[in-house]
Amino acid sequence: MSETTLGGIAGRMPKFLRRADPAVVTAFACIVVLLLLGSLYSRSFLSPEYLLQQLKVASFLGVIATGMMLVILLGQIDLSVPWSVATGAMMACAAAAYGSVGVALAIPFGVLCGVAIGLVNGIGVAYLRIPSMIITLATNAVAQGLMVVYTGGFSPQDSATAAMRYLATGFTIPGVPNAVIIWALIGAAMVFVLTRTSFGRAVYGIGNRERAAYLSGIDTRRIVLIAFAVSGGLSAFGGVLLAGYASKAAQSMGDAYLLPSIAAVVLGGTSILGGRGSYLGTVAGVILITLLQSILSVMQMPEAGRQIIYGAVIVSMLLLYGRAPASR
Amino acid sequence: MKDWRYWLAEQRGTLLAFGIFIVMFAIYSANHPAGFTANVVQTAANKGVLLAFVAMAQTLVVITAGIDLSVGMIFTLTNCMASWLVIGTGLETAFGVLAVLGTGLLCGAVNGAIVIYGRLQPIVATIATGAVFFGLALLLRPVPGGSVNEDLADFLTGRFFGVVPASLVALLVIVLVVWVPFSRSELGRAAYAAGSSETAAYMSGVPIRRGKFLAYTLAGLLAAIGGLFLTFFTYTGEAAYASGNAYTLFSIAAVVLGGVSLFGGKGSAIGAIFGALAFRTIGDLLFVFDFDPLWQPLFQGVILLIAVSLGAFALFRVRNRLEWFL
Numbered sequence A: 001m002s003e004t005t006l007g008g009i010a011g012r013m014p015k016f017l018r019r020a021d022p023a024v025v026t027a028f029a030c031i032v033v034l035l036l037l038g039s040l041y042s043r044s045f046l047s048p049e050y051l052l053q054q055l056k057v058a059s060f061l062g063v064i065a066t067g068m069m070l071v072i073l074l075g076q077i078d079l080s081v082p083w084s085v086a087t088g089a090m091m092a093c094a095a096a097a098y099g100s101v102g103v104a105l106a107i108p109f110g111v112l113c114g115v116a117i118g119l120v121n122g123i124g125v126a127y128l129r130i131p132s133m134i135i136t137l138a139t140n141a142v143a144q145g146l147m148v149v150y151t152g153g154f155s156p157q158d159s160a161t162a163a164m165r166y167l168a169t170g171f172t173i174p175g176v177p178n179a180v181i182i183w184a185l186i187g188a189a190m191v192f193v194l195t196r197t198s199f200g201r202a203v204y205g206i207g208n209r210e211r212a213a214y215l216s217g218i219d220t221r222r223i224v225l226i227a228f229a230v231s232g233g234l235s236a237f238g239g240v241l242l243a244g245y246a247s248k249a250a251q252s253m254g255d256a257y258l259l260p261s262i263a264a265v266v267l268g269g270t271s272i273l274g275g276r277g278s279y280l281g282t283v284a285g286v287i288l289i290t291l292l293q294s295i296l297s298v299m300q301m302p303e304a305g306r307q308i309i310y311g312a313v314i315v316s317m318l319l320l321y322g323r324a325p326a327s328r
Numbered sequence B: 001m002k003d004w005r006y007w008l009a010e011q012r013g014t015l016l017a018f019g020i021f022i023v024m025f026a027i028y029s030a031n032h033p034a035g036f037t038a039n040v041v042q043t044a045a046n047k048g049v050l051l052a053f054v055a056m057a058q059t060l061v062v063i064t065a066g067i068d069l070s071v072g073m074i075f076t077l078t079n080c081m082a083s084w085l086v087i088g089t090g091l092e093t094a095f096g097v098l099a100v101l102g103t104g105l106l107c108g109a110v111n112g113a114i115v116i117y118g119r120l121q122p123i124v125a126t127i128a129t130g131a132v133f134f135g136l137a138l139l140l141r142p143v144p145g146g147s148v149n150e151d152l153a154d155f156l157t158g159r160f161f162g163v164v165p166a167s168l169v170a171l172l173v174i175v176l177v178v179w180v181p182f183s184r185s186e187l188g189r190a191a192y193a194a195g196s197s198e199t200a201a202y203m204s205g206v207p208i209r210r211g212k213f214l215a216y217t218l219a220g221l222l223a224a225i226g227g228l229f230l231t232f233f234t235y236t237g238e239a240a241y242a243s244g245n246a247y248t249l250f251s252i253a254a255v256v257l258g259g260v261s262l263f264g265g266k267g268s269a270i271g272a273i274f275g276a277l278a279f280r281t282i283g284d285l286l287f288v289f290d291f292d293p294l295w296q297p298l299f300q301g302v303i304l305l306i307a308v309s310l311g312a313f314a315l316f317r318v319r320n321r322l323e324w325f326l
Helices: A006-010 A013-019 A022-041 A048-073 A081-095 A099-127 A132-151 A162-169 A178-196 A198-208 A210-215 A220-246 A255-267 A279-298 A303-321 B003-010 B012-031 B038-063 B071-085 B090-117 B122-140 B150-157 B166-184 B186-196 B198-203 B208-234 B241-257 B269-288 B293-317 B321-325
Strands: A171-173
Touching: A022 A279, A022 A303, A048 A081, A048 A178, A048 A198, A048 A220, A048 A255, A048 A279, A081 A099, A081 A132, A081 A220, A081 A255, A099 A132, A099 A162, A099 A220, A132 B241, A132 B293, A162 A178, A162 A220, A171 A178, A178 A198, A178 A220, A178 A279, A198 A210, A198 A220, A210 A220, A255 A279, A255 A303, A255 B122, A279 A303, A303 B122, B003 B012, B012 B038, B012 B269, B038 B071, B038 B166, B038 B186, B038 B208, B038 B241, B038 B269, B071 B090, B071 B122, B071 B208, B071 B241, B090 B122, B090 B208, B122 B241, B150 B166, B150 B208, B166 B186, B166 B208, B166 B269, B186 B198, B186 B208, B198 B208, B241 B269, B241 B293, B269 B293
Parallel strands: none
Antiparallel strands: none
């Protein structure tokens, strides 16, 4: 419905503006405003190094938000992100402790653990028809329980492999952090899947009305299952990258990613009821959230103030353009 | 259908939760080293009542087909507030209690206003307001500390006549003062109707907005009562992110166990209370069987997973596959 095509740039500007999703435009406008506000505070805010650093930090959230977006497009939600992230990170680091085979398989193993969590979510939502909010909270609790038992309640001592560190902090192309490239690749794949494949069509269809999608011959349960598995895998991959960035996993490393990933998707104009939204919007949402966090920390705001401003900004932005239609 | 059969069908979830609780508590007290004594009951009651209050709060919102992911944070915020205010002379303490409860009401009203008049989805809106409430809690208590009027705390966490746990009596009073009038009022009925079918309720001229707003507001109040009791038990205030989140999660588990439908319009706070007590007892079963406490989070998670999967049995009764999609 509200597709934002970059191809529209080729046409006349007014036409592009007319075709663009107002939510995405607002999100990008907010990014510009934030950058301007930041540059008033400090000169270095508009320097390429700083912006690239922000993009690198944003890419972790970007990877996680990609999975979240897929699930939200279905009209569902994935609240198991915190411990999918932590499980991916911890399991990848744990695998690294088992010799050279373990080191080689660390990243796939971490991601697979996330896929497993996602599969449980997907089976619960698609086949057992449990509301996604509930089943994902439950799997989140189970994943937490498993990790607490595994680590004995302390942060694990294993550290990230060289490959994980390289993915998160290295440079393949000079000047462009690897994490950003990874996000770009995942994002491109997501755009392709959403716009060019029947799977993507089915995701939008289910988000609009699952019953209609089912009647038009889509195996909706399989699509939902796959979407949740992908979301779990991407969350875990985000965790793997984060572990590479910090060179180890930590107990509550995923807690800081639940609200931001949902907020990034929703601020990017994707309807939380599903069926509507573009990946470009999610990119805008991720950058917006990252910039907001960065500005708050540059201003040396204490944690309490950050939480308050953060929540308030998200509510007010949603009030600006994320409202549901009124009852007739 | 005959009257009593209708009543039985209506209360099935609540009765089931009551049954689960009785069985679990029987196993618990039979295996407890001290046996079924007033002390054991008092400790269990004090732990269970906290979750019961938060679960009641969650029930009110869930009935309207919404969800409040900020209840745990309201609980934490009011705990931190109470550790500053509920202290001193009788009058000061009373003022403190009122201020804490008022804060809870305000938090609930903010949630309600954003969800109903701002027309945002409850999930996103309450996660965001939860962040704000947690930030405020952190502002009040950057490090754990504070104190509380210990006379009042000991009175409300002790026993009446040496047998009846005071916290259970308090819970009963709150049920009689808040839940019973609400569920029997016109606005309470509107909250149920809104959860059952918002469109139909709107078309029939039911005051759904006011009903839902009242539900969210009272949810804030009940979470604040929970926070107040937490302060009475611990004598301190602490802005603990993990504990706030855990209470939100457990409140949903308790609501599900208590037979409240997450699609709205069905269930009662009484069911949720027994759900909460049962959930707590199940968690504590590990201790009487001498398991490593490290296993508790996993155990609670698995219980939660099983509890939410039980609802899937209704699928076997579905004849028409289209009914999968509600």
